[in-house]
Amino acid sequence: MGNKRNLVRTLGLGYVIIFVIANIIGSGVYKKIAPMASELHSSIWILIAWIVGGIITLFGALSNAEVAGLLADTGGEFVYLKKIYNRFFAFMYGWSLFTVIQTATISSLAYVFAQSLNSIIPIPEIFSSLQHFTIGGVFFPFQDFGVKLTAILLILILTGLNISGLKSGAGLSKAIMVLVFTGLLTIVIFGLGSISTRPVNFLNLKDLTAGTVTISSFYTAMLAAFWAYQGWVSVGFIGGEVKDPTKNIPKGIVTGVFIVIFIYLLVNVTYLALLSIPQLMHIHEAGNQIAAVEAVRTFWGTGGVIFISLLILATTLGCTNASILTGARPYYAMAREKLFFSQVAKINNANVPSNSLLWQGIWASVLVLSGTFDQLTDMIIFAVFIFYGATTLGVFILRRRLPDVHRPYKVWGYPVVPAIFILFCISLFFNTIITRPREAAIGMILIFSGIPVYYFLKWKNSKNKEG
Numbered sequence: 365m366g367n368k369r370n371l372v373r374t375l376g377l378g379y380v381i382i383f384v385i386a387n388i389i390g391s392g393v394y395k396k397i398a399p400m401a402s403e404l405h406s407s408i409w410i411l412i413a414w415i416v417g418g419i420i421t422l423f424g425a426l427s428n429a430e431v432a433g434l435l436a437d438t439g440g441e442f443v444y445l446k447k448i449y450n451r452f453f454a455f456m457y458g459w460s461l462f463t464v465i466q467t468a469t470i471s472s473l474a475y476v477f478a479q480s481l482n483s484i485i486p487i488p489e490i491f492s493s494l495q496h497f498t499i500g501g502v503f504f505p506f507q508d509f510g511v512k513l514t515a516i517l518l519i520l521i522l523t524g525l526n527i528s529g530l531k532s533g534a535g536l537s538k539a540i541m542v543l544v545f546t547g548l549l550t551i552v553i554f555g556l557g558s559i560s561t562r563p564v565n566f567l568n569l570k571d572l573t574a575g576t577v578t579i580s581s582f583y584t585a586m587l588a589a590f591w592a593y594q595g596w597v598s599v600g601f602i603g604g605e606v607k608d609p610t611k612n613i614p615k616g617i618v619t620g621v622f623i624v625i626f627i628y629l630l631v632n633v634t635y636l637a638l639l640s641i642p643q644l645m646h647i648h649e650a651g652n653q654i655a656a657v658e659a660v661r662t663f664w665g666t667g668g669v670i671f672i673s674l675l676i677l678a679t680t681l682g683c684t685n686a687s688i689l690t691g692a693r694p695y696y697a698m699a700r701e702k703l704f705f706s707q708v709a710k711i712n713n714a715n716v717p718s719n720s721l722l723w724q725g726i727w728a729s730v731l732v733l734s735g736t737f738d739q740l741t742d743m744i745i746f747a748v749f750i751f752y753g754a755t756t757l758g759v760f761i762l763r764r765r766l767p768d769v770h771r772p773y774k775v776w777g778y779p780v781v782p783a784i785f786i787l788f789c790i791s792l793f794f795n796t797i798i799t800r801p802r803e804a805a806i807g808m809i810l811i812f813s814g815i816p817v818y819y820f821l822k823w824k825n826s827k828n829k830e831g
């Protein structure tokens with residue numbers, strides 16, 4: 365293991381920063397301002413939510429970096445949680461990846477791809493007579509069914525390509541980042557340059573004291589912001605490949621997150637200067653519109669819509685493929701440790717975990733039918749912050765359990781920074797239950813469904829040993 369680490373420590377600070385940025389900026393920056401406007405009704409509060417969300421993300425990332433530095437084995441959160449807690453808790457994280465976190469991420473990205481395609485080539489409504497059909501008053505599988513079906517087809521096609529062994533080029537992350545930056549800079553430069561009149565109450569400081577925003581609505585708006593910041597945890601997966609990781613990983617995380625916060629503020633100021641709060645609320649209520657597309661439409665018309673939609677198509681296509689490719693690996697690793705169904709551990713002739721990819725693709729397709737983009741992302745954030753909080757709690761546990769072990773990196777601001785992040789995770793958990801009971805309930809059901817699965821696998825493994 366040591367030799368392997370020495371061989372692959374070739375990545376410098378610049379690559380870490382690129383990796384952090386490329387894994388954070390995706391579909392959220394194009395779309396999430398609309399649900400935030402519906403919650404906060406104020407441009408100044410929307411920007412504050414982006415800033416606070418960025419700072420909290422930074423606190424979580426820095427806490428995670430200490431755990432990653434101490435538990436240097438590759439494997440990310442699954443390995444950390446197994447060493448901090450036990451096999452059961454690590455399984456619950458892996459199960460949550462499969463049922464909610466990773467699969468709903470794939471569903472959400474594919475959904476935005478389909479919505480972008482719909483902006484260029486209107487997708488015909490299918491089974492429109494069934495759009496009000498509901499399962500328990502919670503799921504509306506046939507609502508926007510044409511868009512949903514397109515998203516499912518994308519997931520299945522990309523899953524099939526990955527099963528066949530067709531892999532993305534090494535420079536895909538950089539290429540996607542260049543495309544995203546191009547699109548966002550286009551919005552900012554041409555958007556701000558075209559403004560003749562700003563919306564009423566644009567960045568009105570009086571909103572701060574108007575008393576219209578509650579702590580609960582602010583937390584709910586940050587669910588949207590956190591989806592846009594999601595992805596920083598991926599830096600843990602390349603820890604063994606970074607030169608001087610004790611310095612470069614924390615520096616890369618801090619620099620990358622600060623750059624993302626700056627970009628998000630700039631882009632969202634542009635959105636707010638182009639679209640009024642009522643317009644953004646209407647975009648959110650429409651369900652199948654994208655804020656970035658409507659912002660570009662205001663100054664470039666139909667041609668601009670095609671341009672930005674193509675950019676969103678390219679970025680979400682790449683992100684969906686990357687999520688499918690990497691997402692199937694944890695389940696494969698779990699199965700190898702007898703913490704998942706044994707068939708998932710099989711590798712096909714193309715040397716890829718085909719069963720893991722197939723199961724992931726099928727479940728991600730089901731999740732597309734279960735709800736809208738915002739429902740899916742709220743479920744993801746609710747679930748993932750449970751485990752982010754558990755990993756950060758590991759900073760305190762490991763300092764008590766292993767006080768004398770050398771820590772290549774210690775979280776800045778200990779114990780305040782990790783404590784604030786843990787308290788935030790707890791409050792986000794309860795606020796989501798109150799304000800998004802449906803998403804929280806579905807998330808919890810999917811997470812807790814892993815308990816009988818774990819004990820079934822344990823029983824099955826003991827029977828095999830007896831046999």
